[in-house]
Amino acid sequence: MTRILLLGGTGDALRLARGLGSSHVYSLAGLGRVPGDLQCQVRVGGFGGAQGLAAFIAAERIELLVDATHPYAAQISANAAIAAEQAGIPCWALRRPAWQAGEGDNWHEVNDWAELIGALGDFQRPFFTLGREPLAHLHEIPEHQHWTVRCLDAQASTDRAEIIGDRGPFDLEAERQLFDRLNCDVLVSKNSGGDSTEPKLQVARERGLPVLLLRRPLLPAVSREFARRDELFSALKTVGVDSSA
Known part of the structure; x- marks a missing residue:
């Protein structure tokens, strides 16, 4: 064996x-x-x-x-x-x-954190599903933005950022309810592939939200x-x- x-x-x-x-x-x-x-x-x-x-x-x-x-x-x-x-x-x-964009998707790939931050300039309520990386940049949040960060590590939220500690798989209906509550205007994600965390992309598609994807x-x-x-x-x-x- x-x-x-x-x-x-x-x-x-x-x-x-x-x-x-x-x-x-x-x-x-x-x-x-x-x-x-x-x-x-x-x-x-x-x-x-x-x-x-x-x-x-x-x-x-x-x-x-x-x-x-x-x-x-x-x-x-x-x-x-x-x-x-x-x-x-x-x-x-x-x-x-990797996930592939379909009809109704508005996806944009970025190469790194610096390019991502530049692409986020016009948005107000980004929803980050990148993991831990945004936690190191909470002090850099622009005045016009409020961030939501979902990662494995639960920690205290601030007046400028909500931190959600959770892990997949994520239920489609629960994701819809979360997007309702957050009122986010852009989804930020890695192109992880698989079905465990894919429902967020379906919700973004349903709502016509843009998605920024960190390139693999x-x-x-x-x-x-x-x-x-x-x-x-x-x-x-x-x-x-x-x-x-």
Whole structure:
């Protein structure tokens, strides 16, 4: 049986981890809740870059590295590819397709935070669903704006910003009610793909709201890439991984 190290932090990774037996290792960076219902081993925290990850792979006799991290976790994915090559094992990656604009969508891509802030200049009530990054810029909110930031970390709101601590999957009707309450005039998001957080895009479409999307980073080449979780499950079974999910 092939012993795997699963790099996680996403809903897809957790579903994979729930199907793994006790011989495998599920790794989390430490953000958010640590699941307590897994049969596999759980490791929390960083490895110390690619070299540290390669050392862990060797020490734990890992035979397959599976990268199921967030599409924007570019540094972790780069470290995974390097470490697997150094350790002489394959690296597989679950890379879900990006969302694609459809009829009625008003989407605009930006490359980084500076470009995003420039594009937000004409709006008054942006709704950020980028994760933690906006929290470092709350002191920079323009006088004419009020921000809403949804991320994993709940913290006190201010008169200039509301901070919502929550994680997907998000229900479509609940998202509609949230947009009603916020009265936002632009949605700010990463193009994460998947269905867990997609309802916000449907609500934006229904309301004719513009969406600013942070462009996806380039990710390294790996041994095999999978667009869907079930495809990765099937491939794991061919190498003897005891996944029952």
